[in-house]
Amino acid sequence: MTQQLQSSKNFxxxxxxxxxxxxxxxxxxxxxxxxxxxxxxxxLRKDSDKKLWAEFYLDAGEIYFHHLEIDKxxxxxxxxxxxxxxTNSPNKQLxxxxxxxxxxxxxxxxxxxxxxxxxxxxxxxxxxxxxxxENEASIGWLYYMEYMEKDDSVKLESSLNYSKKAxxxxxxxxxxxxxxxxxxxxxxxxxxxxxxxxxxxxxxxxYFQKAIKLADTSKTIPLQSKAFAYNQYARYLFDIGRPDLxxxxxxxxxxxxxxxxxxxxxxxxxxLYKSYIENKKFEKAAQFFEKYSELQDSLRKFEKYSNxxxxxxxxxxxxxxxxxxxxxEKVLIIMLAFFTIVFVFxxxxxxxxxxxxxxxxxxxxxxxxxxxxxxxKYEDEIIQLKNDSNANMIEMGEKEAQxxxxxxxxxxxxxxxxxxxxxxxxxxxxxxxxxxxxxxxVSQAELRYLYLIKLGLNxxxxxxxxxxxxxxxxxxxxxxxxxxxxGKENVLSVLFNSN
Numbered sequence: 001m002t003q004q005l006q007s008s009k010n011f012x013x014x015x016x017x018x019x020x021x022x023x024x025x026x027x028x029x030x031x032x033x034x035x036x037x038x039x040x041x042x043x044l045r046k047d048s049d050k051k052l053w054a055e056f057y058l059d060a061g062e063i064y065f066h067h068l069e070i071d072k073x074x075x076x077x078x079x080x081x082x083x084x085x086x087t088n089s090p091n092k093q094l095x096x097x098x099x100x101x102x103x104x105x106x107x108x109x110x111x112x113x114x115x116x117x118x119x120x121x122x123x124x125x126x127x128x129x130x131x132x133x134e135n136e137a138s139i140g141w142l143y144y145m146e147y148m149e150k151d152d153s154v155k156l157e158s159s160l161n162y163s164k165k166a167x168x169x170x171x172x173x174x175x176x177x178x179x180x181x182x183x184x185x186x187x188x189x190x191x192x193x194x195x196x197x198x199x200x201x202x203x204x205x206x207y208f209q210k211a212i213k214l215a216d217t218s219k220t221i222p223l224q225s226k227a228f229a230y231n232q233y234a235r236y237l238f239d240i241g242r243p244d245l246x247x248x249x250x251x252x253x254x255x256x257x258x259x260x261x262x263x264x265x266x267x268x269x270x271x272l273y274k275s276y277i278e279n280k281k282f283e284k285a286a287q288f289f290e291k292y293s294e295l296q297d298s299l300r301k302f303e304k305y306s307n308x309x310x311x312x313x314x315x316x317x318x319x320x321x322x323x324x325x326x327x328x329e330k331v332l333i334i335m336l337a338f339f340t341i342v343f344v345f346x347x348x349x350x351x352x353x354x355x356x357x358x359x360x361x362x363x364x365x366x367x368x369x370x371x372x373x374x375x376x377k378y379e380d381e382i383i384q385l386k387n388d389s390n391a392n393m394i395e396m397g398e399k400e401a402q403x404x405x406x407x408x409x410x411x412x413x414x415x416x417x418x419x420x421x422x423x424x425x426x427x428x429x430x431x432x433x434x435x436x437x438x439x440x441x442v443s444q445a446e447l448r449y450l451y452l453i454k455l456g457l458n459x460x461x462x463x464x465x466x467x468x469x470x471x472x473x474x475x476x477x478x479x480x481x482x483x484x485x486x487g488k489e490n491v492l493s494v495l496f497n498s499n
Contacts, residue, residue: 015043019059030067037063054083058091074102093119104142112142133169136162137182144189151472160189176218183211184232208233227256231268243278273486357423368461378403424451439483449476
């Protein structure tokens, strides 16, 4: 890069050279990449060309995106898109694809769908098969994430369709990492579409085997990505009752990341722990339970080190007593009086808020009771009309339509959920705080289920409150059963004893 900069004709070219260097050297540390990006920006300070700055913001977005600084990435993409939005430049489609991927990750599904289809339609119009396949893979993952959040079977079917469309091109021409990730994604999608059928298990196994073969043979796939594929395969083997093979593959996964600090490492340690328990290898299970705890604590190491350094500094640099320290008794009395007043005020305010929250929960319970009465009334009237040989078929149809409307209309809309959630957590604070200890990666839909179960509602009542089928409610329970934290399995019988 130094030689190129020396032969550069102007600041503009120099900025481009620096940005290109950052993007081509993916192993640069985050700190060094951002330092060089600031250099590239400073080189353009005196230039006012809009296209030039749009290209800079796009490169900055790509660099931040690669280093997982999503907020800064989206900020720069937006600035760049202001220029390219009304053009047919490939940069426009690249930014739209990035918008789609970022919005998918952050749960903004409608925005993600809008931008991914914009990019996809342009790729089809220009016969850009590579970009079309990448967009189809992204759309497939978007619909899968939407299904996991909303339990919409239509989204699951669309997810599989788009993933298979992408597969035709990527399996033949794509890079190894794209192939492996898509094979894992399709395997996961199929696991939900076939519900444990022999055909589904066969397809699930087929795609996982292709992913594992790529992980074994490819020299370009990062170790952390290989570990992810092996761990997903291990979880699949555990779920189908092969903890022995799950253990073997989870151990391979852990070997890839044993010298790294990553959240993937935590997930693998959890899989290993469960496999060791199932295989009755309790000594190994105990070792990995300790390792799992050590990994969770590792994020606090720097904080502990910082505290030690502070103590050393204080010991080496003693200071004189301040005025407050000399008159601490008077200060203490004043502070106690002040905090007593504040404490009383806060307690009164908390008591009022708690009462309001309890009233809101009671109102929901009353609505459920009223709803059940209405449902029973319509069901009884419909049965009577069916048993009456002279029944008015029009009246029966109207009552059946009214019953269907009641069942499909949620008592708790998305907007109302936020208010209900706040009220519930005020009244059941301890219960809410324990959920992350018992389960991992709980979705908002599963959280609704856990909160309504706590109120004493059964599956039929939960379905009425949310305006969904009882089968969907049972699916939430099934998923939560798979997400239980190792060592907390006893929570299932307590939590689900009434369902």
